[in-house]
Structures are given as structure tokens and as C-alpha cells.
Amino acid sequence: MADDRIIGGHVAAPDSIKYMVSLQRSSRQHFCGGSLVHRYWVLTAAHCNIGADQMMIVAGDYKVNIFEGTEQYAKPHKLVVHPSYNSSTNNADIMLIKLRAPMVLNKFVSLAPLPRQGTGVVEGHLCQVSGWGHVRVSGGGQVPLKLRTVTVPIVSAARCNGSDSFNGNITANMICAGYPSGGKDACKGDSGGPLVCRGRVYGMVSWGNGCGDAQFPGVYTKGTQRNNASINE
Structure with missing residues (x-):
């Protein structure tokens, strides 16, 4: 990126x-x-x-x-x-x-709501991405002071996989999101952060080709029930 x-x-x-x-x-x-x-x-x-x-x-x-x-x-x-x-x-x-030790839930810390089984997101759905991704200054990296967020629409797998975009590199485990005009996106340093749609975490920041590029939406990994099956005490 x-x-x-x-x-x-x-x-x-x-x-x-x-x-x-x-x-x-x-x-x-x-x-x-x-x-x-x-x-x-x-x-x-x-x-x-x-x-x-x-x-x-x-x-x-x-x-x-x-x-x-x-x-x-x-x-x-x-x-x-x-x-x-x-x-x-x-x-x-x-x-x-x-x-190693559990987090204490309070007014500053809560659990992320995960998707209900069998639910998904569709093209055009507006979702929120958040992170403290780095800001480059003269080739170096600087972390923004406060948590930042951006809203992006879901892009269909067919369009994201088109020959003028990712050309078949989007798998069934991925979600694309971004505006046709570009300009809003997540980037390296935001990796792993949540893609929240309808109040639930449907994915996490994974990869892309540049940042905010109209031709290449951001790519997110689906956070499915199957992937989360390992969660236990």
C-alpha cells in the first residue's frame, strides 16, 4: 500500500x-x-x-x-x-x-457485535472502518493522535474482480469496499481493524492496491461465524 x-x-x-x-x-x-x-x-x-x-x-x-x-x-x-x-x-x-488475562468491560471497553449466522452484506451497503493508521511525512511514518474513521460502500465481488480492477484475485473470503470516485479508504497501519456494517463487524482491513484509488477498492477479510468458531474461554 x-x-x-x-x-x-x-x-x-x-x-x-x-x-x-x-x-x-x-x-x-x-x-x-x-x-x-x-x-x-x-x-x-x-x-x-x-x-x-x-x-x-x-x-x-x-x-x-x-x-x-x-x-x-x-x-x-x-x-x-x-x-x-x-x-x-x-x-x-x-x-x-x-x-493471557481478560479485558474488563466498562464504559471505555466493550465487545464487538459479530454477524448473525447466514447474514452478509450487499453492494452499496455503507460500512464504517476505523484505525490509527500511519501518516507518511517525508517518507517517514507518524501515528495520528486520535482514532479515525471513514464510511465506505460495499463493492460487488464481480466489479472488484473485473479486468480493470483486481482481475480475479478476490476470493470468496474477501469483501471489497470503496467509492467509485475513490478518495476514501483504509490503509496499511489500519490493518486488522474492523469493517462495521449495520452495527456488526463483518470484516477486517486486509489489503489493497494503493489507497483511495477509484480503480481499486479496499479489500477486507470476511469475519464469518466459521472463522470465529475457535473463540472460547
Whole structure:
């Protein structure tokens, strides 16, 4: 991806996306997003796997690089990558993180609502993507202070797979979203963050070709019931 931020979005209201978590390196540098789907489990993208020992999960965050007193921290106990994940094709780019200790649900931290079995999204449906994706400055990277969000419409698999777009590289495990005119999108650094449609997490930020490109919508991994079957205590 060419540019590292939520494209065309705006700052989210404080405490409005309480299931959003920040995946941070041991140095406390944000690198991916995720969704708290159970007190012990986080849903994110498989390509965010840097190893459990190198990772810290932060819930209750809003200003990602400033301590606000609302944060909760947990180390991963184990990382469960989808068995069909392919880093070359980005197929099944989904991972569950089991935490060593549970997050405490409060007015700053809540669980992400998952889709009901058998439900899906259709073309034109407006969905919300959120993240702390990096902003490039003179070739470097800088994390925005506050959580940002953008609204994008679902794009049909047929159009996304067209010869003038991804040309057959979109699998059944993927969802495309973006405007025909481009300009609004998620980018690297937002990876693993939630795609929320009708108030439920239907997918997570996975990959794309550039950012906000009219020809290439953003690509998200479906967060299906089957993928979430591993969640337990």
C-alpha cells in the first residue's frame, strides 16, 4: 500500500468505538488494529502476526500515543491464524489472539457485535472502518493522535474482480469496499481493524492496491461465524 492512513476520514468521537483495540510492538508502537470479540479474544488480520512475544494488546485507547488512564493492556497467550491463510494471495487473512488475562468491560471497553449466522452484506451497503493508521511525512511514518474513521460502500465481488480492477484475485473470503470516485479508504497501519456494517463487524482491513484509488477498492477479510468458531474461554 502506498500511503499509510485512513484516507478521507474524520476523527471518531471519544469512546464511540469501544471494541477497537491497538496492536502494539514491545516498544509500544502501534502497528495494527483489531476488535475485541470476547473478554479473552481479539479478531485481527493474519498478516499482523509478528509473534506473541513481540506484541501487546491495548483496549480502551483513543489517543493512541498518550496515556489517558482508560487503557487496559494484555499480552497474547496464543495466536490462532486461519489454516487457509496465504500470505501471497492474502486469502483468509484472519487471526484470533487469545489474551493471557481478560479485558474488563466498562464504559471505555466493550465487545464487538459479530454477524448473525447466514447474514452478509450487499453492494452499496455503507460500512464504517476505523484505525490509527500511519501518516507518511517525508517518507517517514507518524501515528495520528486520535482514532479515525471513514464510511465506505460495499463493492460487488464481480466489479472488484473485473479486468480493470483486481482481475480475479478476490476470493470468496474477501469483501471489497470503496467509492467509485475513490478518495476514501483504509490503509496499511489500519490493518486488522474492523469493517462495521449495520452495527456488526463483518470484516477486517486486509489489503489493497494503493489507497483511495477509484480503480481499486479496499479489500477486507470476511469475519464469518466459521472463522470465529475457535473463540472460547
